[in-house]
Amino acid sequence: MAEKTEYMKIKKEAFYLKEKLIEHGHRYHVLDDPIISDAEYDRLMQRLIDIEEQYKELSLTDSPTKRVGAPPLKAFTTAKHSFPMLGLDNAFSDQEIFNFHDRIKKNLNQENILYTVEPKLDGVAVELIYTMGLLTNAITRGDGTSGEVVTENIRTIGSVPLNLSRQGNIDVPDLLEVRGEVIINKKDFETLNKQRLENEENLFANPRNAAAGSLRQLDSKITAKRPLDIFIYGAGDIQGLSIISQNEMFEKFKGFGFKINPLIKNNITIDEALVWHKELELLREDLPYEIDGMVIKVDDIEAQKILGQKARSPKWAIAYKFPAMEEITTIEDIIIQVGRTGTLTPVALLEPVSIGGVIVSRASLHNADEIERMGVRIGDTVLIKRAGDVIPKVIKRIGQQEKNDHSPFKMPELCPVCNSVIKKVGDEVAYKCINASCQAQIKERLKHFVSRDGFDIEGIGDKLSKQLVEQGLIKSFADLFKLKQEDFMKLERMGEVSASNLVKAIEDSKSIDLKKFIYALGINYTGETAARLLAEKYNDFFEIRSATKDQIENIEGIGPKTSAAIVNFIKSPVNLAMIDQMKDAGIKPFNDSRHTQDSGALQSNKFFHKTVVLTGSLETMTRKEAKEILIDLGAKVTSSVSSKTDFAIVGKDAGSKLIKAKNLKVKIIEEKVFKLMLK
Numbered sequence: 251m252a253e254k255t256e257y258m259k260i261k262k263e264a265f266y267l268k269e270k271l272i273e274h275g276h277r278y279h280v281l282d283d284p285i286i287s288d289a290e291y292d293r294l295m296q297r298l299i300d301i302e303e304q305y306k307e308l309s310l311t312d313s314p315t316k317r318v319g320a321p322p323l324k325a326f327t328t329a330k331h332s333f334p335m336l337g338l339d340n341a342f343s344d345q346e347i348f349n350f351h352d353r354i355k356k357n358l359n360q361e362n363i364l365y366t367v368e369p370k371l372d373g374v375a376v377e378l379i380y381t382m383g384l385l386t387n388a389i390t391r392g393d394g395t396s397g398e399v400v401t402e403n404i405r406t407i408g409s410v411p412l413n414l415s416r417q418g419n420i421d422v423p424d425l426l427e428v429r430g431e432v433i434i435n436k437k438d439f440e441t442l443n444k445q446r447l448e449n450e451e452n453l454f455a456n457p458r459n460a461a462a463g464s465l466r467q468l469d470s471k472i473t474a475k476r477p478l479d480i481f482i483y484g485a486g487d488i489q490g491l492s493i494i495s496q497n498e499m500f501e502k503f504k505g506f507g508f509k510i511n512p513l514i515k516n517n518i519t520i521d522e523a524l525v526w527h528k529e530l531e532l533l534r535e536d537l538p539y540e541i542d543g544m545v546i547k548v549d550d551i552e553a554q555k556i557l558g559q560k561a562r563s564p565k566w567a568i569a570y571k572f573p574a575m576e577e578i579t580t581i582e583d584i585i586i587q588v589g590r591t592g593t594l595t596p597v598a599l600l601e602p603v604s605i606g607g608v609i610v611s612r613a614s615l616h617n618a619d620e621i622e623r624m625g626v627r628i629g630d631t632v633l634i635k636r637a638g639d640v641i642p643k644v645i646k647r648i649g650q651q652e653k654n655d656h657s658p659f660k661m662p663e664l665c666p667v668c669n670s671v672i673k674k675v676g677d678e679v680a681y682k683c684i685n686a687s688c689q690a691q692i693k694e695r696l697k698h699f700v701s702r703d704g705f706d707i708e709g710i711g712d713k714l715s716k717q718l719v720e721q722g723l724i725k726s727f728a729d730l731f732k733l734k735q736e737d738f739m740k741l742e743r744m745g746e747v748s749a750s751n752l753v754k755a756i757e758d759s760k761s762i763d764l765k766k767f768i769y770a771l772g773i774n775y776t777g778e779t780a781a782r783l784l785a786e787k788y789n790d791f792f793e794i795r796s797a798t799k800d801q802i803e804n805i806e807g808i809g810p811k812t813s814a815a816i817v818n819f820i821k822s823p824v825n826l827a828m829i830d831q832m833k834d835a836g837i838k839p840f841n842d843s844r845h846t847q848d849s850g851a852l853q854s855n856k857f858f859h860k861t862v863v864l865t866g867s868l869e870t871m872t873r874k875e876a877k878e879i880l881i882d883l884g885a886k887v888t889s890s891v892s893s894k895t896d897f898a899i900v901g902k903d904a905g906s907k908l909i910k911a912k913n914l915k916v917k918i919i920e921e922k923v924f925k926l927m928l929k
């Protein structure tokens with residue numbers, strides 16, 4: 251009897267845990283609005299795993315514990331789609347869209363057509379099949395008629411509901427086939443490739459390939475480790491649910507827990523669609539995921555049915571593509587760049603080509619292994635990809651190289667800058683110049699030191715860093731703080747104003763947050779995250795100096811490679827002397843990451859540590875005045891809106907920045923409110 255009550259209690263707990271995990275998972279993955287910490291979520295999950303392990307009958311297929319992957323498959327099976335998964339016709343100009351609109355008006359014999367427009371996501375199309383609410387099958391698009399069954403892999407994606415529940419008065423349909431795009435965020439793609447580089451695995455060419463490769467894993471435990479996400483944009487067969495418009499479809503799907511793209515616009519005219527296309531193109535670079543255009547769909551489902559389809563595409567939808575971010579050109583030469591840690595990176599000098607409005611004349615070839623894998627040489631025709639601010643990359647060789655008499659690329663034996671020996675270090679793929687005083691390394695270390703996430707000194711770019719190092723003005727970071735206006739003025743093409751601004755910027759940078767200070771030092775494997783973790787753990791650099799490798803490795807999130815690199819750095823007399831010199835020069839890192847130390851009036855304002863953009867003309871003050879006030883309050887004032895912007899303060903006639911801010915859901919503050927906040 252007692253045992254039975256105990257079991258009932260556990261069963262109830264398992265049910266409760268499952269509900270909570272589903273709710274918090276949905277908040278985290280779909281709504282992007284978590285209300286519990288990751289650690290708390292993990293704790294709930296672990297408890298459910300423990301219970302299910304002990305009471306196997308409580309472990310059902312829709313349990314959140316099933317997202318970790320299932321036993322590997324031997325091969326994929328294929329399955330037919332109930333309705334073919336069609337493609338889209340492409341358009342590249344407003345005129346083509348007007349032609350599309352004219353055809354629709356004519357075929358429907360109607361003047362006013364409303365459209366739903368969606369970003370065209372650059373990922374992998376899949377169909378998810380829910381039977382009586384339960385996810386039972388997931389099939390890739392394949393050839394449109396049938397695809398591979400990837401159910402176990404799809405289950406691992408946090409934003410895929412495993413079981414649908416009744417929404418208000420809407421019953422779960424008997425059958426629901428939804429279609430969407432599996433994607434990987436740009437940032438996650440970069441991280442994944444970085445890991446692959448370290449593990450000497452082939453790199454993914456782009457986020458789409460990474461998503462496709464992750465979805466085609468026979469071992470779903472591997473897929474579970476990949477940061478896949480999914481947006482739902484359409485439907486296949488549906489039984490037991492009525493949907494009359496694309497708009498209603500999204501609303502109902504949202505209700506069932508599916509992730510719907512936030513940049514969808516409903517019920518708009520063709521002219522509005524064209525305006526939005528231009529705005530979306532502006533937003534493109536700042537979005538966390540890749541899009542390659544906009545899909546325009548007739549909103550009314552009945553009208554969609556009347557319009558029908560051609561062999562491979564519907565007549566009621568069209569893709570209005572953005573200019574390609576990939577182009578083809580030839581490699582004119584391959585040079586070697588020496589990075590801040592001495593890593594040699596081969597760079598392709600290209601026949602200049604315009605990619606998405608920017609002229610590209612060089613592209614990274616990553617490393618010698620990648621060149622060999624791609625089989626590229628000077629003279630080859632190659633595909634280049636440019637994405638946002640990152641350095642363009644050579645993706646692959648196009649066609650055969652029968653007539654190419656250049657010999658295959660070989661890494662030099664000596665550093666092209668300082669002539670020191672080149673070595674392959676340990677198990678890394680990279681070749682390195684081992685001379686820490688190599689001018690190229692010093693220059694790159696200096697650039698890293700003054701970068702935004704480091705000392706944040708504006709005005710010291712590639713050219714000036716090079717001059718400072720070549721003129722022998724900077725041998726170590728501490729030298730930077732000894733520079734006077736006259737020193738700068740001796741440099742070629744340096745005016746008095748610029749020189750004085752530089753000295754001022756260097757002076758201003760002396761008050762620096764500890765985490766930025768650590769980051770700026772450019773310790774191997776120590777990026778922004780490790781730097782922040784250290785600052786959260788230790789009060790100041792002096793505490794870090796006396797830490798042992800074990801103590802550092804004990805910090806959650808810091809691995810053995812990083813802790814070894816940090817200890818190596820802090821135990822080096824040269825480095826310690828340099829840090830002492832910086833201290834003598836007046837550098838006093840403050841620590842904002844240790845919450846125990848947070849106090850004072852500065853922190854208690856809304857702008858402290860926020861990134862703010864000012865746009866439009868303010869009535870009661872100049873933008874410059876507003877900027878100064880904000881900086882005094884601890885804000886960072888930037889000139890362009892991005893996903894990192896916290897607030898946009900808008901005056902009269904704010905233009906494209908306001909549009910961008912709205913679309914990126916940046917908090918917009920009008921001048922009147924801004925003034926009130928200052929009080």
Ligand code: IVH
Nearest residue numbers: 336337338368369370371375431483545564
């Ligand atoms: S609708 C019948 N909507 O583009 C309509 N497709 O070229 C067919 N895609 O295979 C697709 N974002 O992989 C649609 N919002 C979106 C999309 C989208 C990306 C992809 C999808 C499809 C391909 C068609």
